[in-house]
Amino acid sequence: MHVSDTHLGSRQYMIEEREQDFYDAFREAMDIAIRENVDFIVHTGDLFDTWSPSNRALTEFKDSILPIMERKIPFFLILGDHDRPKRKDYPAARIFDFAGINLIGVDSLEHRVIDIKGDQVLIAGISNLKGMRKPELLEAYQQADQLALNYKNSILMSHQAIEGFLYDEACEARYEELPQHFSYLAFGHVHDWALRDSNYPVFSYAGSTEMKSTNEISGFLKNGKSVNIVTMDNGEVKVERRKLQSVRFQYRIDSDFSNYASDIDAMISKYSMDFGTKKPVVSVRITGEGSREAVKEKLATYDSIIFRNPEFHSIDRTVEIKPGMEKISDYINSYFSDDPETAKLAAEFYANMGGRDANNKEEGIKWLKRTLGVGDDDNQ
Numbered sequence: 001m002h003v004s005d006t007h008l009g010s011r012q013y014m015i016e017e018r019e020q021d022f023y024d025a026f027r028e029a030m031d032i033a034i035r036e037n038v039d040f041i042v043h044t045g046d047l048f049d050t051w052s053p054s055n056r057a058l059t060e061f062k063d064s065i066l067p068i069m070e071r072k073i074p075f076f077l078i079l080g081d082h083d084r085p086k087r088k089d090y091p092a093a094r095i096f097d098f099a100g101i102n103l104i105g106v107d108s109l110e111h112r113v114i115d116i117k118g119d120q121v122l123i124a125g126i127s128n129l130k131g132m133r134k135p136e137l138l139e140a141y142q143q144a145d146q147l148a149l150n151y152k153n154s155i156l157m158s159h160q161a162i163e164g165f166l167y168d169e170a171c172e173a174r175y176e177e178l179p180q181h182f183s184y185l186a187f188g189h190v191h192d193w194a195l196r197d198s199n200y201p202v203f204s205y206a207g208s209t210e211m212k213s214t215n216e217i218s219g220f221l222k223n224g225k226s227v228n229i230v231t232m233d234n235g236e237v238k239v240e241r242r243k244l245q246s247v248r249f250q251y252r253i254d255s256d257f258s259n260y261a262s263d264i265d266a267m268i269s270k271y272s273m274d275f276g277t278k279k280p281v282v283s284v285r286i287t288g289e290g291s292r293e294a295v296k297e298k299l300a301t302y303d304s305i306i307f308r309n310p311e312f313h314s315i316d317r318t319v320e321i322k323p324g325m326e327k328i329s330d331y332i333n334s335y336f337s338d339d340p341e342t343a344k345l346a347a348e349f350y351a352n353m354g355g356r357d358a359n360n361k362e363e364g365i366k367w368l369k370r371t372l373g374v375g376d377d378d379n380q
């Protein structure tokens with residue numbers, strides 16, 4: 001089974017129930033592994049939502065893997081960008097080594113060879129490498145490809161953005177740069193499920209098991225959330241999805257003051273069969289002029305739906321929105337996601353350089369020197 005981006009400990013929208021949802025989805029994934037009688041599990045990163053998960057997240061993880069441990073199902077894991085430790089701490093997942101959680105590829109490419117019913121299977125993994133470590137990544141891919149030459153059945157685990165699956169600015173490698181000799185490329189990082197099985201090797205983003213952002217809603221409505229059940233036979237790979245039933249239904253309504261109520265009713269009649277046992281969470285964005293209080297009162301009348309605080313916009317503005325990346329600070333925060341202090345510094349530096357035009361380099365550097373208390377004084 002290939003599972004990814006479980007983000008245990010995440011609490012979307014600061015709604016209490018949204019923390020439990022991530023635990024439920026992970027537990028369901030582990031149940032599927034047992035039901036499907038899988039030989040082993042690969043998890044391609046972002047197991048936890050942060051590098052320093054809460055005791056609750058650690059406990060939920062432990063409880064969910066106990067049945068896996070009892071059945072001695074091997075569990076291989078790499079780190080994502082969310083759970084890679086900051087500075088010199090240990091990865092949280094390493095606490096569970098005694099339970100058979102095999103964290104590999106933390107600092108460089110690592111591999112294991114396991115025997116499945118007399119067949120040798122190569123499992124290679126490299127944890128998330130971002131930004132300036134990009135050349136290392138391509139080297140690791142080449143190194144991995146050499147290893148794969150010796151095995152008929154092989155899997156590479158990696159947690160990166162590959163061109164064609166996310167907007168280009170965020171991508172760390174091109175599809176053509178991926179190793180060619182593996183049977184299956186198990187990827188994490190992109191939260192929407194994706195599969196390329198028309199050519200060799202078979203490539204897949206298993207996708208997240210719950211929604212981390214409203215940008216995942218359209219992918220969820222189309223494909224649902226799932227894990228991959230992968231069959232390998234003499235290098236032949238077949239991928240089947242198993243949909244997760246516990247995922248909380250979400251929807252996003254973009255409307256105006258006169259139509260929002262009918263849009264909500266249309267959503268209910270179209271999707272109520274898909275709501276499942278959990279109350280759906282609905283985000284509402286309203287453009288134009290009208291009574292905001294009346295909208296809030298109306299939303300409060302729906303007992304069976306959790307509405308987030310509605311978003312109001314007085315003028316309709318069209319901007320190109322990339323997933324989770326509306327502002328330059330989103331790019332900066334994403335790049336330094338494990339180091340909020342540096343992210344803040346970088347954002348301020350950018351602002352002091354004159355922002356988008358960046359024509360005020362001198363001012364920016366002066367500001368930086370002043371802030372860090374280093375270098376020359378202003379006269380030089």
Ligand SMILES: [Mn+2]
Nearest residue numbers: 005046080189
């Ligand atoms: Mn993720």
